[in-house]
Amino acid sequence: xxxxxxxxxxxxxxxxxxxxxxxxxxxxxxxxxxxxxxxxxxxxxxxxxxxxxxxxxxxxxxxxxxxxxxxxxxxxxxxxxxxxxxxxxxxxxxxxxxxxxxxxxxxxxxxxxxxxxxxxxxxxxxxxxxxxxxxxxxxxxxxxxxxxxxxxxxxxxxxxxxxxxxxxxxxxxxxxxxxxxxxxxxxxxxxxxxxxxxxxxxxxxxxxxxxxxxxxxxxxxxxxxxxxxxxxxxxxx
Numbered sequence: 001x002x003x004x005x006x007x008x009x010x011x012x013x014x015x016x017x018x019x020x021x022x023x024x025x026x027x028x029x030x031x032x033x034x035x036x037x038x039x040x041x042x043x044x045x046x047x048x049x050x051x052x053x054x055x056x057x058x059x060x061x062x063x064x065x066x067x068x069x070x071x072x073x074x075x076x077x078x079x080x081x082x083x084x085x086x087x088x089x090x091x092x093x094x095x096x097x098x099x100x101x102x103x104x105x106x107x108x109x110x111x112x113x114x115x116x117x118x119x120x121x122x123x124x125x126x127x128x129x130x131x132x133x134x135x136x137x138x139x140x141x142x143x144x145x146x147x148x149x150x151x152x153x154x155x156x157x158x159x160x161x162x163x164x165x166x167x168x169x170x171x172x173x174x175x176x177x178x179x180x181x182x183x184x185x186x187x188x189x190x191x192x193x194x195x196x197x198x199x200x201x202x203x204x205x206x207x208x209x210x211x212x213x214x215x216x217x218x219x220x221x222x223x224x225x226x227x228x229x230x231x232x233x234x235x236x237x
Contacts, residue, residue, distance in 0.1 A: 006121065010036065011044035013054065017061045033057050050119075067101065068123065068233045069093070070214070071115045074222035079106035079115065089115060092223050104128070105136075105187060105211065113138075113208035114216040126237045127211070133185035134236065137210040138192060143202040145177040150199060158195055160188065167191065212236050
């Protein structure tokens with residue numbers, strides 16, 4: 001049997017997984033029948049999480065491995081765990097790898113580039129924390145030519161009347177007449193498209209190249225993925 005404990009007292013978890021009364025869990029621990037992360041468990045009140053390895057009489061009650069994945073999202077794929085009409089990023093990963101994962105920062109249907117997925121809720125919440133904003137970098141191609149006037153407006157932030165919010169300052173670097181790099185620390189609904197929309201300039205392509213210090217691996221073809229290195233994983237939290 002395999003369960004998932006986000007955070008739970010050990011006795012509650014064992015009772016929930018086995019049906020043993022919580023008052024009787026103490027006896028299981030006293031007789032050395034419960035293992036926790038490779039050692040005999042002794043304290044019924046010890047707090048475990050979803051990645052704690054728990055056994056009873058050698059039988060695994062929970063054994064989850066934290067996963068942190070980089071995916072190069074292609075256009076025409078939904079950033080969702082399931083969709084009735086379209087292929088999702090989970091379909092790209094396959095059932096074995098996708099099980100239990102969620103998306104840590106979505107991309108629009110036709111946007112491409114760096115997408116991070118994990119089964120570690122604490123890690124993904126840190127990525128999206130308002131208190132500790134992480135810069136995201138996008139490459140954009142536009143329908144009309146850019147001018148220097150865009151730079152100041154992006155830096156000042158824009159008021160979106162529908163939500164009655166003002167965006168944080170964003171850094172725009174013009175790369176060519178019709179392409180730019182945008183750096184921002186938030187992800188409002190269609191934010192970049194709406195910001196360029198203030199200039200009546202339609203975004204043709206939107207490609208995310210980095211989240212914090214994690215840069216999209218140039219060897220990853222669209223639709224392909226790899227595990228983050230420990231250095232990449234830890235740089236974001």
